[in-house]
Amino acid sequence: MSGDTAMPKRGRSLHVLRVLRQRIADGTYPLETKLPSERTLAEEFKVSRVTVRKSLEGLKNDGMIMRRPGLGNIISASAPVAPPAPPNIGFVVQHLSNPYYSAFASALEAVLRARELNMILAGTGQNPEEELQCLQRMGERQVRGVLLCVPDHIHRPDAMRAFLKQRLPVVIIGGRQAGVALDSVDSDNRAGMTAAIDYLLDLGHTRIGFLSAIAFGRTDVRMQLTAEILRSKGLEPGHMVSVDTPDLAGGRLALDAMLEREDRPTAVLCTNDITAIGAIQRAFELGVSIPGEFSIVGYDDIPMASMATVPLTTVAVPLAELAELAFERLLARAEGYVGSPIHMTVEPSLVVRGSTAAPELA
Numbered sequence: 001m002s003g004d005t006a007m008p009k010r011g012r013s014l015h016v017l018r019v020l021r022q023r024i025a026d027g028t029y030p031l032e033t034k035l036p037s038e039r040t041l042a043e044e045f046k047v048s049r050v051t052v053r054k055s056l057e058g059l060k061n062d063g064m065i066m067r068r069p070g071l072g073n074i075i076s077a078s079a080p081v082a083p084p085a086p087p088n089i090g091f092v093v094q095h096l097s098n099p100y101y102s103a104f105a106s107a108l109e110a111v112l113r114a115r116e117l118n119m120i121l122a123g124t125g126q127n128p129e130e131e132l133q134c135l136q137r138m139g140e141r142q143v144r145g146v147l148l149c150v151p152d153h154i155h156r157p158d159a160m161r162a163f164l165k166q167r168l169p170v171v172i173i174g175g176r177q178a179g180v181a182l183d184s185v186d187s188d189n190r191a192g193m194t195a196a197i198d199y200l201l202d203l204g205h206t207r208i209g210f211l212s213a214i215a216f217g218r219t220d221v222r223m224q225l226t227a228e229i230l231r232s233k234g235l236e237p238g239h240m241v242s243v244d245t246p247d248l249a250g251g252r253l254a255l256d257a258m259l260e261r262e263d264r265p266t267a268v269l270c271t272n273d274i275t276a277i278g279a280i281q282r283a284f285e286l287g288v289s290i291p292g293e294f295s296i297v298g299y300d301d302i303p304m305a306s307m308a309t310v311p312l313t314t315v316a317v318p319l320a321e322l323a324e325l326a327f328e329r330l331l332a333r334a335e336g337y338v339g340s341p342i343h344m345t346v347e348p349s350l351v352v353r354g355s356t357a358a359p360e361l362a
Helices: 012-025 038-045 049-062 099-113 128-140 157-164 189-203 221-232 248-259 273-286 303-307 319-334
Strands: 065-068 072-075 088-093 118-123 143-149 170-173 183-187 208-213 240-243 267-270 295-300 313-316 343-346 349-351
Touching: 012 038, 012 049, 038 049, 049 065, 088 099, 088 128, 099 118, 099 143, 099 273, 099 303, 099 319, 118 128, 128 143, 128 157, 143 319, 170 319, 183 189, 183 319, 189 208, 189 221, 189 267, 189 295, 189 313, 189 349, 208 221, 208 248, 208 273, 221 240, 240 248, 248 267, 248 273, 267 273, 273 295, 273 303, 319 343
Parallel strands: 088 118, 088 143, 143 170, 170 183, 183 343, 208 240, 208 267, 267 295, 295 313
Antiparallel strands: 065 072, 313 349
């Protein structure tokens, strides 16, 4: 056994768990013998003893080791005591018609196809009761786990906690969720909004606004971050517009509200590409020049972004990487990882197109 095992940056305890499982299965650690100590394993894999402990917990859950007083961890089985894993992964979104979810589903499908797994897709229509019912139906359909797209919050944390007692792994696509112990993966929204703001400042914009078009009652994290970042750069975030229509119509309404202001910004950031494209459509109808009178920046880089009336400058989320990371977290939980909830992010990047330019001189 080599002491220089290569360790991945993510999922270290899962990696150790897989190696130990293989060693037990191939007889490197025979039945009824003692497993090396936590300290020995930590030194070999170059990880902490806490990481090793999490891996050992997975082996105990598999039934492959048992703790005997005075003896330590003894090999008790050569293979996990568990039924075959189902070949399906559940994917629950709010709106099946949302282009962002469609693009993510396509990226996830490629990840699953490479592993000969299937995707079962369901939409909640932003109905809080349907959110939980979708998960319950997924459990009945023998899925290995569920990826749940929740942009800001789970509607019923109490019901979710009760559901999780069924031990069906769930990973959130979105920010951390208050009230539930779940892994989550997301774009690094702060990095994305900072890149967009820095770009607009470099162009010469100092009056930067924000258009938010999301469902009523939700919190727009990107709008909050925009205000924080602008203040950190000595600018007043006074040009913020929010409407509760989460589609193209919302972008149109948000732009109308912005145009009613006497002191208009010269550039606006949008909570997502759909909002930005709706705003561009409305500007075209009103004869407002984009990027002449307004520069507009979206977020996500959905396929429609490059095909807008004016091709959209946007913060691109690497969906293939996000899908891979979400699946790996789900697989880790399905294979017995029992550590604390982990929130992981992927790094977005700015894609510059025709919807942004230097501000016109007054």
